[in-house]
Structure formats: C-alpha cells, structure tokens
Amino acid sequence: MSTTDATHVTASYHPAEVERKWQQRWEEQGINRWTAEELRSAEKPFYNLMMFPYPSAEGLHVGNIYAFTGADIYGRFKRLQGHQVFQPIGFDAFGIHSENFALKQGINPMELIPRNVERFTKQLRRGGLMYDWSHTVDTTHPAYYKWTQWVFLQLYKAGLAEKKEAPVNWCPSCNTVLANEQVVGGLCERCDTPVEMRFLSQWFFKITNYAGRLLENLKTLDWSDTTRKAQENWIGRSEGAELQFPIARPKVADDRHASAEIQAEKPVIRVFTTRPDTVFGATYMVLAPEHPLVAQITTDEQRASVDEYRRQASAQDLVTRKKTDKTKTGVWTGGYAVNPATRQEIPVWIADYVLMEYGTGAIMAVPGHDERDFEFAQAFGLPIVRVVAGEGEDADAPLAEAYTGAGRLVNSGEFDGMEVAESKRVVTEWLAGMGLGEQRINYRLHDWTISRQRYWGPPIPILYCDACGIVPVPEDQLPVELPFIADYKPDASGISPLARHEEWYRTTCPSCGGQARRETDVSDTFLDSAWYFLRYPSTDHDALPFDPQITKKWLPVDSYIGGNEHAVMHLLYARFVTMALHDMGHIHFEEPFTRFRAHGLIVKEGSKMSKSRGNVVVPDEYIADWGADTIRTYLMFLGPYQEGGDFRDSGISGPYNFLSRVWDSVLSSVDRPLEAAVEQKMHATIKKVTEDLEVLSYNTAIAAMMEYLNVVRAGGRTPERAAVEPLVRLVAPFAPHLAEELWERLGHAESIFVEARWPTFDAEKAVADTVEFVVQVNGKVRARMEMARGIAEAEARDAALADEHVQRWIEGKQVRKTIFVPDRLLNLVVG
Known part of the structure; x- marks a missing residue:
C-alpha cells in the first residue's frame, strides 16, 4: 500500500516552493532557537560553531556558502544523533576589511556596514542553515563591544x-x-x-x-596537523643560552685571571644563541641599529657614520630587513666587547639584518659556522675562525664557506675534541659558572600589537x-x-x-x-573575534559578558570550522585571551576550541575566484534556479571538504537529479518487507555515511547514498518504505528542506530534526554476502565476478575456469600457477 495519496505520488519536486515553506515554518516554530532557560537545562549540549564572516563585500560568494554548509551539515548530523545543538552566527563587522570596503564605496562604514549585515543575513537564511538567529552578535554594536x-x-x-x-x-x-x-x-x-x-x-x-603554554597545549587539541604545525612554527620555541659580552672599557688583559674583571665590566651586551658551543668562534658582534646600547658604545670618530646608517635603516620596512638573501650592509661603532670564552676584545658593529624584535637585538657573530655571518665577515674583512670540524677535517684548514654540520669542537680551549651535541650544555654551564651565561628557552612569538x-x-x-x-x-x-x-x-x-x-x-x-x-x-x-564564542550563548544578558552557568554548560566549543588562513592569527589570539580569562578566574577552561577543522577552497572552472577575473560565483541565482538543497549537496560533492573543489555549472544537475530521485522514491514507496540485498545495502550505507560524516568526508557520503538509491531502484523496482525512510534521515543534513517535506509526507507530525534520530546499522548485516573478484590471466584483467565472501581458493579457481570470458584466454593452455588474494583477486598463470 502506498504511503502517500495519488496527488502526492504525481507531484514533482519544486525546490523553491518546498524551501520557502520550511524556512517559514522553522522561523514560526523556533526550531533552532534557544532560550536562556533551555541553555541552562540542556542535558546533552553540543556547541557547533563556524567562523563568523566579515561583511566587507556586497554579499557572500559561493565559497562562503561552501564553508558554512559544511559546518551546518555536521551540526545537523549531531542533532539527529540526539545532541542538543547550539549553532549561532554573527558578523565580524569592525576592522580594516569592512572599512576599506566602505572607503571604496565612498559611504561611511556606520551607514554601509549595517546594510551589508542585512544582505548577508538574507543570503544565510536562504541557505537553509540551522542558525539560532536570536543569539546573533554584531561586533560593531555597542552592546557587544562594551564587553570587548x-x-x-x-x-x-x-x-x-x-x-x-x-x-x-x-x-x-x-x-x-x-x-x-x-x-x-x-x-x-x-x-x-x-x-x-x-x-x-x-x-x-x-x-x-x-608562549610556553600555547605551544604545550597544542598536544592536547583535536586539530588538524597542518593547523597545529602552523602555530608551532609561529610560536617558534628555541633551546639555547643567553650569553653576556661585557663592553670593553679599558683594554682587558688576555689571561686566565680576566674573568673577575670581565664580570665587573658593565654594561654587557646580552645575546641569545642556539649554538653556545661556537662561542670561541665569535669574532665580532652585531647590534640592531635601534639597540639602546648603540649610542653608548659608539666612539666620537664613528658617531656620524653610525647616525647616518641608523637613519637609513629606520626608513626600511621590517620585512625587507628580514630577508636573508640581500647584500649585507653595516657600520662599525668603534667600540669593542669582550668574548667571554676567549677573553679577546672583538669589534661591535650595527647592521640592519639584526632586529630588536628577535632575541635580544644583538648577536654574537660566528662567521665560520653561520652563513649570514660568513657573508658579512667577507664583505668587511673580519676574521673567520673554525671551531667545529667534521669527520677527518683539519682544525686549521681555511673555510671556503660556513660549516653548519655536525662534528667536534676545535680551537675551543679545554673543550677541543668534544662532540657538538654534548658541548652545547657543557660550554653553557662553564660560562654560567663565571656569571656570563645561562640556559634559556626563547620564542619567535612577539607581543600582539x-x-x-x-x-x-x-x-x-x-x-x-x-x-x-x-x-x-x-x-x-x-x-x-x-x-x-x-x-x-x-x-x-x-x-x-x-x-x-x-x-x-x-x-x-x-x-x-x-x-x-x-x-x-x-x-x-x-580582539573582537578573540572572545565572541563566549558571548553567543549569553546575548540575552546585558549586565555581564557571559553567564557563568550557561558558559560552564556549553563551553568550550565542541566543533569549530573555519579557514586555514586564520590558523595563526585568530586561533592563536583566541587561545591567548581564553587562557588569560581562565587565569583571572572568569571562565573554567583554558582552550576555547576542543576540535578544529579547516575547510578547503572553491575555485571556478579551474581558476581562483576573483572580481578581476569576473568569475566570482554569487550563490543567489543558483539557489533561485536549483534550490538551496541542491547547491548544498553539489558543493559537498565537489571533493573532500577539507580540500575544496572546482565549481562547474555543468555539474549541478547531478545532485539535483539525485534529490529528485529521492523525492520520487519516497512518494512512490510501498509497505512491504525489504529484500535481502536491499537490506544489506541499507545497513552498509548507514555505516558508511555515519563514519564519513564524523570525519567530514561529505563527498564520499553522498556517493554512498547515490549508490544505495541505485540498488533501491534497480531495474525500475518500486522502493519499500523501510528502504527510503532511513535514506531521508541520511540525506537530511545535506538537504534539510527536502528531508522535512518528505518526512512530513511519510506521515510524521514533528520536524525531522526534532522527532527523528540518526538511523542505526547492524554491523553483521552491513557485510555483503558476496564480493567482486578480479580475475586475471597472466596478470591481465579478463573478468570481474561476484563470488561468495570467504570462498576457498579451489572453489574460486573452478568458478573462474567455468566463466566464458576467462575460458577464451586459456583455451588450449595449461594453468601452471594460481595467485589468490582472498575476497579480492585470482590470477591464473597459463602457458
């Protein structure tokens, strides 16, 4: 008996009509809205979050919809699994992105940006996204930035x-x-x-x-390796030593008793180095032009040259100064410092390749074992001394280039012959004993401007x-x-x-x-985006930034999805602010995002989307023509979600046809027992889609559902209700409007996202009774055959020899050997 009346059976799929109906119903019934009391009493909370957008353009493009849809699918999946999902949205509307757009348009941002927010809101609503619009934040609203x-x-x-x-x-x-x-x-x-x-x-x-905690905590986070690595590199932990090079006042005697005099010399130039073992090879020092000791150490004879060089250096940008391949320039200050290891006076230079923001703003230059120092020494005729020698190398052999490999110390006093790895610690301890060095951990990270x-x-x-x-x-x-x-x-x-x-x-x-x-x-x-996730659940509260009870219930964020371009800035800043607020006792956790995944990027016809190319895809017209559910499904079918894909107009019809077939299959379904083959495929599909959604493998999940539908409709068969009802639930995260309509037509009174639960599978039934064997003759594929799972080699061989496609390749020949891979391959070697 049909589950629907004749009118419904003949009704065709009209996305615009279906989506308009369900978006209106979601709003009227508050399907996705949370009250403060509901947030406090949730029993199985799941905070699902997507990075909020900059409203710094005329509207969202299809790449934005791709990102938001992927996060929305995961939230809907978790909701069907029985979680109470809080999924808010907002607008990162302050900042240079938005202001530059306003400047380009010639409209004050206080007038333009609210219009953009309204435009973005309409687009997001049309996308069928499960947002709680009652908890929206706008970073430009005084009620929000009061708390910033x-x-x-x-x-x-x-x-x-x-x-x-x-x-x-x-x-x-x-x-x-x-x-x-x-x-x-x-x-x-x-x-x-x-x-x-x-x-x-x-x-x-x-x-x-x-810095240390930000680095250490990365080990505990469920984040993608690329994101973790980006933060590790930016924080940049280095183990080494801070050494002191006293400024020479009168000339220091070169004898073993100089250490007391050296220690009395003040001030000192402090340097951080990861190679304290090479200190005996430090033949000069270099200060950043901005170093505060430059004025003190510079002699009267050199002051004019130093002042002019400092002026030129200050006119450069920081990035140019960081380049390692530029011609080395510098000026001698006329002053000297004392190498704490050799007790020798060494000249102190200034050069623009040394920056105050790195280490201490000073370096000990070891030209024999550092490429930049070697180039500088060659340019200005400074001494180059070998203090590390590789296997079989002469300690006194001249260096044609800086040697940066492993080896043993040479020309290093009592440490000669010691291996580099051991000598780093020993030399540091020796200098520490004289009060001229200490072990130190340094970080590349700098304070946030x-x-x-x-x-x-x-x-x-x-x-x-x-x-x-x-x-x-x-x-x-x-x-x-x-x-x-x-x-x-x-x-x-x-x-x-x-x-x-x-x-x-x-x-x-x-x-x-x-x-x-x-x-x-x-x-x-x-700073606006470094704490916004704390505000979302508490937007009902004007007297405090975040309600303690609600915050403890819902935070930290369970799943966070966004662009990998924010792997360093936004994620690092949000982690820092969270740690600081935790240390002050404002919140109970110190890491904001339990799990983070970066989505991929969408290109158009093989090219990156840009206005200059004229290939930016605006989703509105596609949604109008095909429906949001089709566009959602198509975008997720383009490729792995964390990699992205190529948007081509020719590909949209495939997902549309799939959804249309789901529609037709449900409306034509009948009540009868499942056939064994369909039941097995159903359990296998549920298993596959469940596992794929958990790891955001949306494209393969869609492919599995398409394959399942082919089995359900094979040979024009009429589908069973028991076969299509689970499919409606599987497709619901991707095509929520379609799923809602079909769920209702299947006789259910409540929303599928309120009443339904994610379908379960029987692991034993998910395993097919047969498998496809590849049959080869002399290594070349000659047939593909369905055989019983677990078939023995002899039986598989007999079945292959009986197949007419295989027979024609072995006729008149003798099978000399059989190569058998259980449940996969049979290769007959004949001759």
Whole structure:
C-alpha cells in the first residue's frame, strides 16, 4: 500500500516552493532557537560553531556558502544523533576589511556596514542553515563591544596590556599598524601593499607570557596537523643560552685571571644563541641599529657614520630587513666587547639584518659556522675562525664557506675534541659558572600589537590625565561609544581620525576630576573575534559578558570550522585571551576550541575566484534556479571538504537529479518487507555515511547514498518504505528542506530534526554476502565476478575456469600457477 495519496505520488519536486515553506515554518516554530532557560537545562549540549564572516563585500560568494554548509551539515548530523545543538552566527563587522570596503564605496562604514549585515543575513537564511538567529552578535554594536572593551580592561588589570614605543609594521595604503601575522611576503595581507617600518607608541598584549603554554597545549587539541604545525612554527620555541659580552672599557688583559674583571665590566651586551658551543668562534658582534646600547658604545670618530646608517635603516620596512638573501650592509661603532670564552676584545658593529624584535637585538657573530655571518665577515674583512670540524677535517684548514654540520669542537680551549651535541650544555654551564651565561628557552612569538590608527573599530578604553597618567575607563562607564564622524578617512600621519575630534576625546578624569584625553586609537579587529564564542550563548544578558552557568554548560566549543588562513592569527589570539580569562578566574577552561577543522577552497572552472577575473560565483541565482538543497549537496560533492573543489555549472544537475530521485522514491514507496540485498545495502550505507560524516568526508557520503538509491531502484523496482525512510534521515543534513517535506509526507507530525534520530546499522548485516573478484590471466584483467565472501581458493579457481570470458584466454593452455588474494583477486598463470 502506498504511503502517500495519488496527488502526492504525481507531484514533482519544486525546490523553491518546498524551501520557502520550511524556512517559514522553522522561523514560526523556533526550531533552532534557544532560550536562556533551555541553555541552562540542556542535558546533552553540543556547541557547533563556524567562523563568523566579515561583511566587507556586497554579499557572500559561493565559497562562503561552501564553508558554512559544511559546518551546518555536521551540526545537523549531531542533532539527529540526539545532541542538543547550539549553532549561532554573527558578523565580524569592525576592522580594516569592512572599512576599506566602505572607503571604496565612498559611504561611511556606520551607514554601509549595517546594510551589508542585512544582505548577508538574507543570503544565510536562504541557505537553509540551522542558525539560532536570536543569539546573533554584531561586533560593531555597542552592546557587544562594551564587553570587548571589558576584555581589554581585564588584560590591563592583569598586567597583560601595556603601551610602549616599538618598531611596527605600517601599511601606507591602509594607513595603520599591522601585527606581524598580518604581513604576508612583505605585503599587507588585506591590500597587498608593501609594508614599511615605523616607530610608534602602541598598545601591546603580552601574549609572549603565554608562549610556553600555547605551544604545550597544542598536544592536547583535536586539530588538524597542518593547523597545529602552523602555530608551532609561529610560536617558534628555541633551546639555547643567553650569553653576556661585557663592553670593553679599558683594554682587558688576555689571561686566565680576566674573568673577575670581565664580570665587573658593565654594561654587557646580552645575546641569545642556539649554538653556545661556537662561542670561541665569535669574532665580532652585531647590534640592531635601534639597540639602546648603540649610542653608548659608539666612539666620537664613528658617531656620524653610525647616525647616518641608523637613519637609513629606520626608513626600511621590517620585512625587507628580514630577508636573508640581500647584500649585507653595516657600520662599525668603534667600540669593542669582550668574548667571554676567549677573553679577546672583538669589534661591535650595527647592521640592519639584526632586529630588536628577535632575541635580544644583538648577536654574537660566528662567521665560520653561520652563513649570514660568513657573508658579512667577507664583505668587511673580519676574521673567520673554525671551531667545529667534521669527520677527518683539519682544525686549521681555511673555510671556503660556513660549516653548519655536525662534528667536534676545535680551537675551543679545554673543550677541543668534544662532540657538538654534548658541548652545547657543557660550554653553557662553564660560562654560567663565571656569571656570563645561562640556559634559556626563547620564542619567535612577539607581543600582539593591538592599536589601530583607524576609525572603524572599538575605541580603546583608556584615558590620559596629566595628573594621574594612564587611567582605565571605569567598567560602569562602558561602552566608550564610537562616534559618527564624516571625516573618517585615515591619513599617513600615524594618528587616528578620532584624534581630529576634540569634542570627542576631551573628557574628565574619573580619578581626580581634572581634564583628560581619550585614547584615539581603536583596537585590532582580532580582539573582537578573540572572545565572541563566549558571548553567543549569553546575548540575552546585558549586565555581564557571559553567564557563568550557561558558559560552564556549553563551553568550550565542541566543533569549530573555519579557514586555514586564520590558523595563526585568530586561533592563536583566541587561545591567548581564553587562557588569560581562565587565569583571572572568569571562565573554567583554558582552550576555547576542543576540535578544529579547516575547510578547503572553491575555485571556478579551474581558476581562483576573483572580481578581476569576473568569475566570482554569487550563490543567489543558483539557489533561485536549483534550490538551496541542491547547491548544498553539489558543493559537498565537489571533493573532500577539507580540500575544496572546482565549481562547474555543468555539474549541478547531478545532485539535483539525485534529490529528485529521492523525492520520487519516497512518494512512490510501498509497505512491504525489504529484500535481502536491499537490506544489506541499507545497513552498509548507514555505516558508511555515519563514519564519513564524523570525519567530514561529505563527498564520499553522498556517493554512498547515490549508490544505495541505485540498488533501491534497480531495474525500475518500486522502493519499500523501510528502504527510503532511513535514506531521508541520511540525506537530511545535506538537504534539510527536502528531508522535512518528505518526512512530513511519510506521515510524521514533528520536524525531522526534532522527532527523528540518526538511523542505526547492524554491523553483521552491513557485510555483503558476496564480493567482486578480479580475475586475471597472466596478470591481465579478463573478468570481474561476484563470488561468495570467504570462498576457498579451489572453489574460486573452478568458478573462474567455468566463466566464458576467462575460458577464451586459456583455451588450449595449461594453468601452471594460481595467485589468490582472498575476497579480492585470482590470477591464473597459463602457458
């Protein structure tokens, strides 16, 4: 008996009509909405999150829909498995991305960005995404950035925020400071403009205080290896030693009793090195041009040359100075330091390839065993001494190039003959005994520059008072609201547009009542996104940033999906802020994202999508023509979700036809027992799809469902209801509107995502009774045969010899050997 009436049987699949109906019903019934009480009482919570978008364009492109859909499928899958899934969405609407778009459009961002948010919202709603729109956040809304400013104040109170002058990356196009992580290949990651170096007074977060924990905790996270590796490399742990090179005042005697005099010499030049074993080969030192000791160590005779070189170096950008392949330049200061190992005076130079932001801003130069030092020594005629020799090498043989391999120490006093690996520790301990060295762990990571000399961001909640100095804005006076200003364009002065508005920045000091001035820089947009996941469940609360009970119930995030371009910046900053808030006692956990997966990228017809190529795919027209369910399924079918795929118009019809066949199969299904072959395939398919969804292998899950449907409809057979009802549940994460409609037509009153549960499988029934054997004759495939699983070699051989396709290749010949791979292959060697 048919499960549907005749009208339904003949009804064809019309995606637009189905999707409009179910999107309206989801909204009316609040299928995806959570109240505060429901969040508190959830018994099996699952926080499913996708990185929220920048509304910095006219709308979402298909690559965005690809990313969001993959996260949504996982959330719907978990919901069908019985989890109570909280899946919010918001907009990372502050920052240079959005402001640059506003500048390009010639519209004030305070007017333009809300329009973009509205446009993005409509597109996301049409995509059939399971978002709780009642818990949306917009980083530009005062109700949100009040708490971003609160986070800043907590870090300030904990001593993790400080203002200092430092060399910074400056984008002359965006007219703002960039964090190191925002410079890619020497270019601004937002606008591809070459970056410069400037010295500015900036606010920094002391993320370096957490370098060790940030690195160590990576071992505990369920993250993809590429993401973990990116963070490991950026944090950059190095084991070595900090050595002290006293500045020579009068000439130090070259004898064994010089150590006391050396220790009395102040000040000293401190260097971090991973090769303390080579200290005997340090023949000169190099300071960064900005090093504070340069002025003190420079002689009167060299001061003019040093000052001119420092001026030239300061005009370069940091990225250019980091290049290792450029011509080495430098100037001698006229001063000397004392090598703590040899007791010899060695000249002190300055050179632009040494940077204050790395190590101590000074290096001991060992030209015999460092390529950069070797090039510099050759350029300026400085001594090159071998202190490490490889197997069979002469200790006194001249070096044609720096030797960086393993070996034993030579020309190193009492340590001669010692292997490099052992000597690193021993030499460090020897110098430590004289008070001139100590073991040290160093990190590549630098403090996070958060000041931005732009308009479009949350004002930093700090005041400056002549009497009181730096004064944090009292928490009960938050938010410090961003005013509407017409002249919001940045300039090359390095001063924020807000500094042009005295009526805004003049205020009263909350400590003494005198005149004060507001900080006119705004904070980096990465601070907005470093804590937003904490706010989502607590958007109902205006009096606190995150409700303690709800936060303990739902956090940390169970599954987080986003772009791997944020593997360093966003994820690292979010981890730091979470750790800091944990240490202050505000939250109970120190890692924000239990599991993270990066999605792949979508290209169009083999090329990266870009406006210049004119190949950006806007999803709206495709959804209008094919339906959101088809586009969702097609995007997931393009390739492995974590790799991406090639969007081609010609491929869309395949997923559409598949969904249409599912529709027709359900509406024409009948109540009768399952055939054995269909039942086996059903259990095998449920097993396959379940396992694939857990690891985000969406393309193979879809392929498995397509294959299953072929079995269900083989030879034009009428499908059983028991065969198609599980299929509706399997397809629901991919095509939720279609699944809802078919679930209702199957006679169910509630939403499939409320009433249904993910289908289960019987592992024994999932195993097919037969397998396909490849039959070869002399190594060439001559037939493919279905045989009983577990068939013995002799029986498989007899079955193959009886097959007419095989017989024609062995006729008149003798089978001399049989090669048998159980349940897979039979090769008959004839002659």
